[in-house]
Amino acid sequence: MKNIFWLLLFFCSVALAQPNGELLASQCFQCHGFNGHSKGEIDSIAGESASDLYGDLKEFQNNGKNDIMSKQSRLYTDEELKAIAIYFSTVR
Ligand code: HEC
Secondary structure (H helix, E strand, O other), X not given: OHHHHHHHHXXXXXXXXXXXXXXXXXXXXXXXXXXXXXXXXXXXOOOOOHHHHHHHHHHHHHOOOOOHHHHHHOOOOHHHHXXXXXXXXXXX
């Protein structure tokens, strides 16, 4: 009986776990620079507003194209895109 309690607790905590924005955002660093501070031609995305970033990502996700950002954005769930957008909005 005790085991069932721990099993339930485990599944609840997994279900409630929030996506880790910083970890997910690190995938973006390879093109947009460490923490979104680009040193190359691709735009910096650090410090942009979370809602603008999320809006851009949803647009990329739904534009039906097969370019870099459309493919990138389709790899994430809604919750993950929100976490990524919030993370970049907090870096200076
Ligand atoms: C393989 C390289 C690459 C990766 C990885 C990448 N991007 Fe991009 N990103 C680009 C390029 C190139 C553009 C410009 C594309 C365009 O304007 O159509 C762009 C444009 C953007 C823009 C719009 C420009 C702006 O200034 O607002 C946002 C937002 C963005 N990327 C966010 C992200 C996020 C968040 C991630 C990680 C989930 C990510 N990108 C991963 C290459 C990349």
